Amino acid sequence: MKASRYEDKQYWLTLAERYFEAETTDQEEAELVRFLASPFAQGAEFDELCAVMGYFSVGKEEYAKPRTVFSWRKYGRLAAAVIAGLLMMTWGGYEFNRQQNLCVAYVYGERFTDPNRVLSEMETSLKNLQYEEVEETVDHQLSSIFQTLSDTNE
Amino acid sequence: MKQSIVIVFLLLQSLGAWAQEGLQVASLFDGRYKKNHNAIEVLVKGDKLASYHLTLFRSLTLKDEPKTFKEIERLVQADAEVAIDKEVGLLGQDLYYGFYCFAPLKKRNRYLFYRNASLKEGGEQEVTVVYMEGYATLDELKKMFK
Structure with missing residues (x-):
């Protein structure tokens, strides 16, 4: 095992080939991305891989963005x-x-x-509330009172 | 959401509660005479009464129902017990007319008027009950039906 795994160029070439064959796992793809970002991937043999992974990386980011779908x-x-x-x-x-x-x-x-x-x-x-003057009712009441008094005296 | 609708509906219905509730005569205005062919019932509230300095006017005139006349008199006499001022006229033992003033409610004066025309010889067989609320004084109101 090389001191730095990134120094094992053959490993990465093999992994790149598997990437193009769609045989890599998500973890392996993530490793490839990290490798391509390192100074060990400067060779021309990785140019194509850089281009492709870079393109898909952007696409992935766009896809991962939360969509604002009108509900x-x-x-x-x-x-x-x-x-x-x-x-x-x-x-x-x-x-x-x-x-x-x-x-x-x-x-x-x-x-x-x-x-x-x-x-x-x-x-x-x-x-309808108009009423005849009170005198009539007072007379009537006085009559009633006197009648009552005379009835009592009898 | 449904609870809010119910609460708003109940609140709006409660606006129909009149201040004459608490008075016995309130039962006369519960709608029982709306279809009565011997009755005239009037309800006016709000803008139309501004010129009279009133906020509420309710009246019931009932004709040709002597049994009901006695019941109405009983209700009026019961309310008279809590009046703070009154002027009454009797014919014999019967209440011929009555003007009653009750304690103000929300700064509005409250009045009850009653007349039983059937007690007068040759008079109409009718009883009139009027309930009013507002800012008019008793003297102002009495001028309305003089």
Whole structure:
């Protein structure tokens, strides 16, 4: 065994041949790359190997890069959630406004939302509260009191 | 996501809770008279009441149902117990009219008005109950139906 494995040129030539025959393992290919990067691979017999391995090395790096593939499923779900949220907010705002401003009348079982009609009914119900003056009720109550007193004295 | 939808839905529904809850007359406005052919029920809330200095107006006028008249009077009399101010008129033992003022809620005055026109000889066979909230004073309101 040579002191430096890199000095065994025949070993590396044999390994290069096996590389071209696609018989090398990943570990052997990695070793080849390290060898080619060393000063021991300066000879012309390794030029072709350098060129090929260099080309595939770049290709491998490109392949190893994480791909940013557009995922319709992922962004579709996100878009659906955003749309659902916007719809809910719109509905919530509409519902809140509807609850804050109501104007409806049920007249003998029939529903009215026309503001003029509803406010007219409102005015009518206020007029229904008009009452005859209190004197009449006081007279009536005094009569009741005196009647009670006379009943008691008897 | 589903929980959020349910929570938002419940919150929005709770906006329908009126301040007259806590009063006995609240049961009159639970929707039971919407289809009644002897009743007129009015609900106004918000912008339309600005000129009246009110925020909420609810009224029920019920005609030709003497049994229900007694029940309504009972509810009004029950609420009268918690009124902070009132003006009433009786005809015999029966409540002819009543104006009641309750403790303000969220700085809004609360009023209940009642009149049983059927107690007057020759009067309409009807009872009217009106509940109002807002910033109007009692005197301002009484001018509305004078």
